[in-house]
Amino acid sequence: MTTLSIPQDLAVIPCSQCSAIAFLRVPSNNSIFQQFPDTATGPGAPHYEFLWRDAWASSLPVTPPATGFFTSVVQVVVAPASRGSITLASADPFTFPIIDPAFLTSEFDVLVARFAFKSVRQFMNATSWQGFNLGLAPDSIAETDEEIDAFLRNNTAPIWHPVGTNRIQSKDGKEVGVVDSKLLVNGVTGLRIVDASVFPFIIGGHPQATVYALAERAADLIKEQFAREVPGQCWTETPRYTGISREKSDSASKTRIHLSYFGQI
Numbered sequence: 001m002t003t004l005s006i007p008q009d010l011a012v013i014p015c016s017q018c019s020a021i022a023f024l025r026v027p028s029n030n031s032i033f034q035q036f037p038d039t040a041t042g043p044g045a046p047h048y049e050f051l052w053r054d055a056w057a058s059s060l061p062v063t064p065p066a067t068g069f070f071t072s073v074v075q076v077v078v079a080p081a082s083r084g085s086i087t088l089a090s091a092d093p094f095t096f097p098i099i100d101p102a103f104l105t106s107e108f109d110v111l112v113a114r115f116a117f118k119s120v121r122q123f124m125n126a127t128s129w130q131g132f133n134l135g136l137a138p139d140s141i142a143e144t145d146e147e148i149d150a151f152l153r154n155n156t157a158p159i160w161h162p163v164g165t166n167r168i169q170s171k172d173g174k175e176v177g178v179v180d181s182k183l184l185v186n187g188v189t190g191l192r193i194v195d196a197s198v199f200p201f202i203i204g205g206h207p208q209a210t211v212y213a214l215a216e217r218a219a220d221l222i223k224e225q226f227a228r229e230v231p232g233q234c235w236t237e238t239p240r241y242t243g244i245s246r247e248k249s250d251s252a253s254k255t256r257i258h259l260s261y262f263g264q265i
């Protein structure tokens with residue numbers, strides 16, 4: 001029997017696009033880790049996730065019941081080992097690049113996805129769900145590992161969290177990247193990249209909050225550079241993501257100029 005490992009600090013949380021999310025770990029004594037290094041972003045960070053939706057999303061060719069309670073569960077590998085790629089298809093900048101997400105190309109991801117599949121089935125078989133019309137993984141007829149893997153390969157899709165196409169290089173320079181630790185593009189003067197493309201890998205969760213943190217860090221870096229290159233100018237406070245206006249002070253004249261947060265830095 002599969003044992004669910006739900007760390008105390010990782011709970012089921014409400015979600016705007018779905019009814020709830022749970023972040024979970026594969027137990028550290030699982031045989032997966034005898035074959036592969038642990039990709040979780042920390043000792044308490046998750047390997048996979050359940051997303052509940054109040055909807056019918058069956059993988060079987062059956063007509064949904066007309067009435068009743070519905071729930072479907074999407075499972076997500078949140079610490080994948082597989083790495084996709086983007087390659088230029090042509091020197092013409094208007095030609096779309098070749099994007100290869102390379103889903104499930106690492107056997108580690110297949111094993112975690114299979115573990116997650118069994119976990120969600122066990123969870124949704126609990127008596128609490130009796131009477132619900134269940135969608136996706138719980139209604140798959142897959143039983144053997146081979147059948148489960150085939151089901152996963154035929155039903156895998158992204159959940160809109162692509163990152164890392166302009167990854168940041170490591171501070172010691174051992175891991176090469178497109179941008180340096182100050183987010184400046186290597187080999188180009190004065191150009192920074194400030195978006196999720198600089199993440200070296202996907203975080204163990206959803207990326208939006210980390211994008212905000214990155215934007216805050218970039219604002220500080222730009223202010224520091226501004227203060228060095230334009231002596232006598234300084235920023236009076238560290239911006240926070242609130243959307244309200246911020247102040248810049250000219251220390252020589254003591255005048256104060258209001259700037260919008262993203263406006264002029």
Ligand SMILES: Cc1cc2nc3c(=O)[nH]c(=O)nc-3n(C[C@H](O)[C@H](O)[C@H](O)COP(=O)(O)OP(=O)(O)OC[C@H]3O[C@@H](n4cnc5c(N)ncnc54)[C@H](O)[C@@H]3O)c2cc1C
Nearest residue numbers: 016017159160161162194195196197205206207208209211
């Ligand atoms: C449907 C969906 C649901 C999501 N739900 C969640 C969620 O619940 N939680 C979560 O954490 N994350 C979620 N994400 C992921 C999250 O939105 C992204 O990781 C995040 O927005 C990435 O931020 P970014 O700044 O890198 O890129 P973006 O937010 O995509 O910003 C890129 C900006 O660049 C602009 N742009 C593009 N091309 C040009 C150009 N040539 N010139 C000028 N501007 C340009 C675009 O208009 C856009 O404003 C979701 C994503 C999607 C698509």
